[in-house]
Structure formats: C-alpha cells, structure tokens
Amino acid sequence: xxxxxxxxxxxxxxxxxxxxxxxxxxxxxxxxxxxxxxxxxxxxxxxxxxxxxxxxxxxxxxxxxxxxxxxxxxxxxxxxxxxxxxxxxxxxxxxxxxxxxxxxxxxxxxxxxxxxxxxxxxxxxxxxxxxxxxxxxxxxxxxxxxxxxxxxxxxxxxxxxxxxxxxxxxxxxxxxxxxxxxxxxxxxxxxxxxxxxxxxxxxxxxxxxxxxxxxxxxxxxxxxxxxxxxxxxxxxxxxxxxxxxxxxxxxxxxxxxxxxxxxxxxxxxxxxxxxxxxxxxxxxxxxxxxx
Amino acid sequence: xxxxxxxxxxxxxxxxxxxxxxxxxxxxxxxxxxxxxxxxxxxxxxxxxxxxxxxxxxxxxxxxxxxxxxxxxxxxxxxxxxxxxxxxxxxxxxxxxxxxxxxxxxxxxxxxxxxxxxxxxxxxxxxxxxxxxxxxxxxxxxxxxxxxxxxxxxxxxxxxxxxxxxxxxxxxxxxxxxxxxxxxxxxxxxxxxxxxxxxxxxxxxxxxxxxxxxxxxxxxxxxxxxxxxxxxxxxxxxxxxxxxxxxxxxxxxxxxxxxxxxxxxxxxxxxxxxxxxxxxxxxxxxxxxxxxxxxxxxxxxxxxxxxxxxxxxxxxxxxxxxxxxxxxxxxxxxxxxxxxxx
Numbered sequence: 039x040x041x042x043x044x045x046x047x048x049x050x051x052x053x054x055x056x057x058x059x060x061x062x063x064x065x066x067x068x069x070x071x072x073x074x075x076x077x078x079x080x081x082x083x084x085x086x087x088x089x090x091x092x093x094x095x096x097x098x099x100x101x102x103x104x105x106x107x108x109x110x111x112x113x114x115x116x117x118x119x120x121x122x123x124x125x126x127x128x129x130x131x132x133x134x135x136x137x138x139x140x141x142x143x144x145x146x147x148x149x150x151x152x153x154x155x156x157x158x159x160x161x162x163x164x165x166x167x168x169x170x171x172x173x174x175x176x177x178x179x180x181x182x183x184x185x186x187x188x189x190x191x192x193x194x195x196x197x198x199x200x201x202x203x204x205x206x207x208x209x210x211x212x213x214x215x216x217x218x219x220x221x222x223x224x225x226x227x228x229x230x231x232x233x234x235x236x237x238x239x240x241x242x243x244x245x246x247x248x249x250x251x252x253x254x255x256x257x258x259x260x261x262x263x264x265x266x267x268x269x270x271x272x273x274x275x276x277x278x279x280x281x282x283x284x285x286x287x288x289x290x291x292x293x294x295x296x297x298x299x300x301x302x303x304x305x306x307x308x309x310x311x312x313x314x315x316x317x318x319x320x321x322x323x324x325x326x327x328x329x
Numbered sequence: 330x331x332x333x334x335x336x337x338x339x340x341x342x343x344x345x346x347x348x349x350x351x352x353x354x355x356x357x358x359x360x361x362x363x364x365x366x367x368x369x370x371x372x373x374x375x376x377x378x379x380x381x382x383x384x385x386x387x388x389x390x391x392x393x394x395x396x397x398x399x400x401x402x403x404x405x406x407x408x409x410x411x412x413x414x415x416x417x418x419x420x421x422x423x424x425x426x427x428x429x430x431x432x433x434x435x436x437x438x439x440x441x442x443x444x445x446x447x448x449x450x451x452x453x454x455x456x457x458x459x460x461x462x463x464x465x466x467x468x469x470x471x472x473x474x475x476x477x478x479x480x481x482x483x484x485x486x487x488x489x490x491x492x493x494x495x496x497x498x499x500x501x502x503x504x505x506x507x508x509x510x511x512x513x514x515x516x517x518x519x520x521x522x523x524x525x526x527x528x529x530x531x532x533x534x535x536x537x538x539x540x541x542x543x544x545x546x547x548x549x550x551x552x553x554x555x556x557x558x559x560x561x562x563x564x565x566x567x568x569x570x571x572x573x574x575x576x577x578x579x580x581x582x583x584x585x586x587x588x589x590x591x592x593x594x595x596x597x598x599x600x601x602x603x604x605x606x607x608x609x610x611x612x613x614x615x616x617x618x619x620x621x622x623x624x625x626x627x628x629x630x631x632x633x634x635x636x637x638x639x640x641x642x643x644x645x646x647x648x649x650x651x652x653x654x655x656x657x658x659x660x661x662x663x664x665x666x667x668x669x670x671x
Contacts, residue, residue: 239445
C-alpha cells in the first residue's frame with residue numbers, strides 16, 4: 039500500500055474544509071428528485087408485472103386496435119339505428135306538438151266551416167246539429183229532430199238571435215254567455231274555428247298522436263281537463279290540409295264496456311266550402327203544427 | 330401597514346356583500362322578474378357547481394380560493410391555484426346552465442298540462458337556468474380576474490416554499506373529493522331528470538327515456554373514442570374535450586341537415602327525429618366535456634404538468650354550450666311554428 043505524503047494530506051483537508059458539501063436548497067431538492075425518479079424506474083417494472091397479470095383482460099379490452107374497431111362499429115350502428123329504428127319518445131312528442139300546432143293554426147285561418155254534430159240521447163236516438171260558419175264571424179246553428187229543424191241560432195258581430203221554429207218565435211240575445219238554452223249547450227265549444235283552435239291550443243291536453251297509414255291521416259287523443267268527468271276527444275286530421283275531419287267525444291270511466299256507452303258527441307267537418315251569406319240572415323222557417 | 334391594508338380589504342368585501350344582499354331581494358320582491366324565478370334551476374346550478382368544483386379541486390384548495398377571493402394574501406403558487414379554481418367555477422356554471430336548460434326543455438315537453446300553450450310557456454321558462462348559469466359564471470369570473478391581476482403585479486421571485494422544501498409535484502389521479510364530486514353531480518342530475526315525473530299525473534314519456542337515445546349515444550361515444558385514439562395523450566384531458574365537442578357538433582349538424590331536408594319536404598316525422606338527435610348529441614357531448622374533459626385538464630394544470638388550459642379547450646368550453654343553446658332555441662321555434670299547407 040502506498041503511503042500518502044503529508045503535504046497531500048494537508049491539501050486534502052484544506053479542500054474538504056473550503057469546498058464543503060452544502061449545495062443550495064434548490065439544487066439539492068432537484069438532485070434528490072432525480073435520485074427518486076431514478077430509483078422509481080428500477081422499482082416500477084416489478085410492480086407493473088404484478089398488476090399486469092391482474093388486469094390482463096382490461097389491457098386486452100383497452101388495446102388500441104380493439105377500441106378503434108369498437109368505435110367504428112358504434113358510429114356506424116348509431117347512424118343506421120337513427121335512419122331505420124323507431125322514433126324515440128321525445129321525437130313522438132315533438133311530432134305530436136308540431137302537428138297539433140299546425141292543425142290549430144290551419145283551423146284558425148280557415149275561410150268557412152260546416153260541421154254536422156250528432157249527440158246521442160237517453161232514449162237511444164240522436165240529436166243532430168248543423169253548424170255553419172263563414173268569415174269574418176257569422177255562425178248559424180240548426181238543431182234538428184226527426185229531420186226537421188226545431189231551433190236555429192244566429193251569431194254575428196252585431197246580434198245574436200234564437201228562433202224557435204215550432205213556436206214560431208224569435209228573440210234577441212245580448213251575448214254568447216246569455217245563451218242559456220240547454221239544447222245549444224253541447225255545441226257551444228264548436229261555434230267557430232277560432233273557438234276550436236283556442237281550445238286545441240290552450241285547454242285540451244294532448245295525450246296521444248298516431249299517424250294513420252291510410253289516406254294520410256293522423257289521430258289525436260286530447261283530454262279536456264275543464265269538462266265534467268274530464269272527457270276524452272279523439273280527432274282525425276287530414277295531413278294534406280292539417281284540418282280536422284272528425285271529432286269524437288267520450289266520457290271515460292272505469293266501467294267502459296263499449297264505445298256506444300261512452301260516446302257523448304260526434305262531429306264531422308267540411309272546410310273552405312262556399313257557403314251562401316243569405317243563410318246567415320235570421321228568419322223563422324214556418325212549420326205546420328202537424329209536422 | 331399590512332394589517333391596515335387587510336382591514337381595508339375586509340371592509341371592501343363586506344360592502345360588496347351588503348350591496349348584493351340589498352340588490353338581490355329588491356329584484357326578487359319587485360315582482361318584475363317573476364318569469365325568471367325558478368327555484369330548482371338555481372339549486373341545480375349551485376349544487377352542480379359545487380359538485381363540479383370537487384371534481385377538479387380538493388377541500389383545502391377550495392377553502393384557500395375563497396380566502397384569496399376575500400383578500401387574504403397567499404403565495405404565488407396558491408394564488409395561481411385559486412385563480413384556476415375561480416376560472417373553472419365560472420366555466421362550470423356556464424355549462425351547467427345550458428345542461429339544466431336541456432333537461433328542463435325535455436321535461437317541459439313531457440308534460441301536456443295547459444295544452445300547447447302551457448308546453449310552449451314551460452319550454453321558454455327552461456332557458457332561465459341558462460341565465461342563472463351565466464350570472465353565476467360572471468360572479469365567479471370576478472375573483473378569477475382579480476387574482477390573475479394580482480399575480481401579474483407580483484414580482485417574479487421564487488416562493489420560499491420551493492427553495493426550502495423539495496418540490497413535490499401533485500399527481501393528477503382521482504382523490505376522495507373528486508369521487509364525492511362525481512357522486513353528487515350524478516345524483517343532482519338524476520334527481521333533476523326524475524323529480525318532475527314523480528309529480529306529473531300522466532307524463533307523455535319518462536324524461537330519462539330520451540337520454541338513452543341510442544343512436545346519438547353511439548355516435549358521440551364512438552366518435553369520441555376514435556378521435557381520442559387518433560390524437561393520443563388522453564390523460565391530459567384535452568383530446569376528450571376536443572373529441573366530445575367535435576362529435577357533439579357533428580351529430581348536431583347531421584340532425585340540422587335532416588331538419589332542413591324535412592323542412593323542404595314538409596315531413597314532420599323526420600323533423601321530430603332529427604330534433605331528438607340534435608338534443609341528445611348536445612346533451613351527451615356536454616356531459617362528456619363536463620365529467621371527463623374539463624376535470625382532467627384542470628387536474629393536469631393544477632399539478633403543474635402544463636402552465637395553463639389550452640386555448641382550444643377554453644374556446645370549446647364557452648362556444649360549444651353556446652352552440653347547444655342555439656340548437657335549443659331552434660328546437661323551441663320548430664315545435665311552436667306551424668307548417669303552412671295550401
């Protein structure tokens with residue numbers, strides 16, 4: 039072994055004293071971080087191999103090729119489903135609302151309306167009404183029994199008249215609210231297209247809408263929450279004109295046996311057909327008492 | 330001197346709180362903003378905002394952000410984190426407002442009380458949640474701007490913390506608070522969707538039915554996975570934000586083109602189907618950005634692996650909800666506008 043010279047020993051001590059190993063804190067922390075990272079690199083492969091065995095299936099599922107393939111399948115499937123599969127509940131509602139809005143708008147802007155109404159009576163017969171309306175706001179309602187007109191109601195901007203053709207009398211009414219004759223009450227909500235459109239827009243709750251395959255028609259089911267017994271209305275609309283063809287009014291209940299038992303009213307509409315303004319002039323149709 | 334400045338700051342904060350405390354009840358009791366009052370929408374934005382804050386930040390970080398907003402001084406690093414928190418809170422409030430509007434719009438469609446008029450009115454009211462989100466967003470942006478301004482004014486000296494202690498970089502992994510945040514967010518969103526169907530006597534459809542509109546879900550998720558794989562570097566969150574927004578936008582545009590085609594042929598059925606696709610695509614994409622993209626990027630920025638949020642992500646966070654809002658308004662107009670026929 040080589041003996042160190044005393045001079046070298048002295049220089050070594052001097053160097054140790056002068057160049058002390060106290061790095062600035064920032065450099066020291068950086069060095070420590072590097073050492074920690076270096077150690078971690080050696081320790082990690084062992085840890086990874088253990089977890090790899092446990093999560094092998096997950097690694098397989100998360101392989102890039104598998105994910106890429108599944109993503110393409112998902113996109114293609116999504117597009118195909120959107121093109122072919124049945125509509126969602128939201129789409130059904132949007133379709134229902136938009137059709138309903140279109141129908142009420144078309145009804146509101148119509149030029150004339152003819153409506154025949156049948157109301158079943160307790161004796162198994164039908165009470166028939168004929169409602170005729172022309173723009174701007176003239177309405178005539180005939181109440182028929184056994185094919186004869188019993189009473190007629192005329193409504194115009196200025197006056198309202200009710201004629202009793204059996205008693206040969208006619209009287210004037212101040213406002214629509216003053217029409218108290220129970221014979222006219224069933225048809226009061228269908229006296230004009232605007233009335234019908236307003237009810238469709240503001241009052242009746244849409245329950246269902248089904249496009250009917252034949253003749254481009256659609257069927258609405260509404261609920262009238264203000265009516266006694268919360269009646270149901272079934273409306274068939276023409277999808278070419280967005281105007282109603284017929285309305286059936288039912289009274290629902292737990293004891294529904296057949297349609298006849300619950301049918302309250304049936305209406306059939308004809309729209310925009312020329313109607314003579316002369317029929318809107320109030321006059322009594324004289325009938326013989328025998329008739 | 331410092332204590333005097335602190336006292337002044339505290340007085341300023343108290344004065345601001347007092348002004349807000351006077352203005353808000355005055356606005357409520359004036360009755361002029363009756364249509365804009367929807368209690369649950371506000372609850373959704375507030376609770377959802379808190380949940381989303383927990384997705385990205387820890388409890389102590391949130392507490393520190395409130396302190397710094399109130400004027401309590403902190404180190405440069407802490408202030409930077411607090412500014413990040415307030416910026417994220419503002420962004421979350423804005424996105425939550427839009428998400429709430431989508432949910433409320435669909436809920437409005439599912440209830441037919443009051444006829445078409447009632448549905449249209451409820452649909453219009455669903456946009457109130459967006460206003461709440463926007464207001465809350467602006468409120469959260471104020472401390473963010475203030476803290477950023479303070480950071481700019483501070484000299485660029487190194488923190489004593491970093492000099493004395495070894496630097497410990499935070500990991501961007503999930504913490505306990507983050508998991509709690511996810512649970513609360515999913516709970517409040519689910520409750521918002523389910524709640525109205527419990528009170529409705531006969532809903533048109535269950536509101537959660539539309540969320541699982543499989544075509545939109547498949548297109549958005551499939552597209553997102555494909556783009557993330559292509560872009561790579563998924564752990565930073567940026568590819569998720571970008572891909573969710575892109576696929577959501579593609580889905581919406583597909584639906585929009587279908588709407589235009591349906592308009593030209595006056596086919597309401599196709600139009601309704603397209604509207605559903607648009608709403609669902611926007612909803613799923615927005616939810617993806619909120620639950621995956623944004624929190625991941627927040628955690629990455631917080632852990633100082635990058636200096637700031639990417640500009641593209643920022644643009645997406647503000648523009649995509651705006652596009653969604655435009656599509657929602659379009660849906661509203663489409664539903665209440667009649668088709669004119671001869």
